[in-house]
Amino acid sequence: VPHTLIETDRLVKTFHAASLAASAETLGRFRQNTAVINKLSVGFDPVTEADQAAETAIISVIEEAFPDHGIVGEEHGSRAPDADWQWYIDPIDGTRAFISGLPVWGTLIGLYWKGKPFAGLMDQPFTGERFIAYTNGEGEAVSELTVRDAVRTDNNTRNTKNLSDALLMTTSPRIFDAPDGARYDAMETRVKLARYGCDCYAYGMVAAGQVDLVMESGLKVYDIAALIPIIENAGGVVTSWDGEDCSQGGTILAAANETLHAEALKVLATHG
Amino acid sequence: VPHTLIETDRLVKTFHAASLAASAETLGRFRQNTAVINKLSVGFDPVTEADQAAETAIISVIEEAFPDHGIVGEEHGSRAPDADWQWYIDPIDGTRAFISGLPVWGTLIGLYWKGKPFAGLMDQPFTGERFIAYTNGEGEAVSELTVRDAVRTDNNTRNTKNLSDALLMTTSPRIFDAPDGARYDAMETRVKLARYGCDCYAYGMVAAGQVDLVMESGLKVYDIAALIPIIENAGGVVTSWDGEDCSQGGTILAAANETLHAEALKVLATHG
Numbered sequence: 001v002p003h004t005l006i007e008t009d010r011l012v013k014t015f016h017a018a019s020l021a022a023s024a025e026t027l028g029r030f031r032q033n034t035a036v037i038n039k040l041s042v043g044f045d046p047v048t049e050a051d052q053a054a055e056t057a058i059i060s061v062i063e064e065a066f067p068d069h070g071i072v073g074e075e076h077g078s079r080a081p082d083a084d085w086q087w088y089i090d091p092i093d094g095t096r097a098f099i100s101g102l103p104v105w106g107t108l109i110g111l112y113w114k115g116k117p118f119a120g121l122m123d124q125p126f127t128g129e130r131f132i133a134y135t136n137g138e139g140e141a142v143s144e145l146t147v148r149d150a151v152r153t154d155n156n157t158r159n160t161k162n163l164s165d166a167l168l169m170t171t172s173p174r175i176f177d178a179p180d181g182a183r184y185d186a187m188e189t190r191v192k193l194a195r196y197g198c199d200c201y202a203y204g205m206v207a208a209g210q211v212d213l214v215m216e217s218g219l220k221v222y223d224i225a226a227l228i229p230i231i232e233n234a235g236g237v238v239t240s241w242d243g244e245d246c247s248q249g250g251t252i253l254a255a256a257n258e259t260l261h262a263e264a265l266k267v268l269a270t271h272g
Numbered sequence: 273v274p275h276t277l278i279e280t281d282r283l284v285k286t287f288h289a290a291s292l293a294a295s296a297e298t299l300g301r302f303r304q305n306t307a308v309i310n311k312l313s314v315g316f317d318p319v320t321e322a323d324q325a326a327e328t329a330i331i332s333v334i335e336e337a338f339p340d341h342g343i344v345g346e347e348h349g350s351r352a353p354d355a356d357w358q359w360y361i362d363p364i365d366g367t368r369a370f371i372s373g374l375p376v377w378g379t380l381i382g383l384y385w386k387g388k389p390f391a392g393l394m395d396q397p398f399t400g401e402r403f404i405a406y407t408n409g410e411g412e413a414v415s416e417l418t419v420r421d422a423v424r425t426d427n428n429t430r431n432t433k434n435l436s437d438a439l440l441m442t443t444s445p446r447i448f449d450a451p452d453g454a455r456y457d458a459m460e461t462r463v464k465l466a467r468y469g470c471d472c473y474a475y476g477m478v479a480a481g482q483v484d485l486v487m488e489s490g491l492k493v494y495d496i497a498a499l500i501p502i503i504e505n506a507g508g509v510v511t512s513w514d515g516e517d518c519s520q521g522g523t524i525l526a527a528a529n530e531t532l533h534a535e536a537l538k539v540l541a542t543h544g
Contacts, residue, residue: 096467101477172468195369210372210373
């Protein structure tokens with residue numbers, strides 16, 4: 001049982017220390033004219049200096065606290081790939097939000113044990129919001145939000161049962177490929193309201209009980225690793241659009257509760 | 273000349289006092305389960321208690337400071353409609369963002385003199401960002417951003433000259449009616465990156481030099497009144513999609529500079 005194999009206190013301290021180390025690299029470059037490097041020659045995939053420097057800083061914090069753990073980063077590749085504990089880092093999830101000056105990007109750090117999500121962090125340093133989730137030494141599932149080191153609350157998802165009452169979020173309805181787009185559109189027509197443009201912040205809003213559903217596709221493992229415990233430990237459900245395990249990425253359906261998740265899966269199955 | 277007819281100090285103090293009075297009504301209800309009232313029986317147009325209470329609070333502040341001015345509010349209608357000075361209030365622009373827990377809504381207060389934009393405020397109390405614009409007693413156009421009463425900067429728009437380098441924002445590409453949608457889409461295909469979902473916050477990002485273009489349609493006078501001086505005094509241009517005066521609302525094209533604005537108008541004219 002993984003929660004008996006890791007010190008809760010050390011884990012939580014590592015999340016906070018990694019957040020501070022990352023924000024020291026990101027925040028000073030946010031809303032500046034940073035050097036934007038295009039990773040790919042085709043398309044628009046900005047990676048800032050902040051992204052790379054923050055990942056280096058996070059890796060240092062994790063290595064110091066847990067020297068025998070594995071680490072998979074968006075920028076630096078992986079180390080110790082055979083370790084039971086694996087950390088997944090996305091130093092700036094939502095680079096397009098970052099370069100547009102919008103405070104809906106986040107630093108994501110997830111921790112898996114033997115391939116299963118165990119703990120996660122989403123930090124938004126401009127707004128000062130830090131989501132942390134883990135299972136403590138007593139086996140209690142925790143998902144909490146701290147705002148500017150002051151107000152700390154337990155996350156609780158909403159109890160919306162019907163799609164017709166649900167708030168749905170996605171980064172953009174126009175980035176899906178054709179079959180995924182049709183499935184997304186089928187969902188959008190059934191919900192009360194759809195909102196766009198929030199990257200990882202949308203998942204935080206599910207955990208915090210502000211929205212009901214998030215749909216995205218094409219995610220990598222480090223885009224979703226941190227967010228699964230944050231939502232699940234707050235009462236939500238996260239799977240692929242077909243109801244399968246999504247801990248390695250792909251299509252993501254995050255829902256506030258099991259009932260709503262089942263309703264959403266029915267719509268997706270009909271349009272699959 | 274209007275700037276000789278109003279005390280700069282009193283005006284700026286009124287903006288700050290109105291921001292505080294409004295945030296006392298909005299912030300405590302943000303991310304709570306507020307009573308949502310649908311203004312219209314058709315469609316989804318949420319107005320929270322916060323919206324109504326904040327407008328009442330703002331009106332009190334303005335009436336105290338400028339008792340002979342006119343005031344037009346989204347919620348409470350107008351008073352002194354024949355006065356030279358008219359205040360336009362939208363207590364929560366972006367109510368959909370507000371009810372989704374997203375910090376991209378804002379309190380908007382604009383001031384017109386004889387029908388022309390003179391001064392404006394956009395306040396986002398959760399992030400602590402306050403945009404203020406006016407012309408001071410010496411005739412200098414000011415557009416400034418204060419973050420959490422600490423960091424204060426002058427706003428300056430970007431110097432992007434080509435649409436192919438431009439970042440475009442709109443609240444949703446799916447809320448335009450058919451002819452407007454085709455014109456918006458024509459623009460989206462020409463820019464480097466489009467981002468969705470930011471309501472009034474998008475205009476703040478133009479003023480702050482973070483994005484280059486905003487396109488919206490169907491705006492009311494109180495949705496745009498505050499934002500025109502904030503962008504113009506930072507170096508930007510705000511008109512309708514046909515290059516006409518937009519100070520009474522309608523379609524809005526906000527651009528970082530005259531060159532880019534002219535390029536954007538060319539695209540819109542071709543698809544008009």
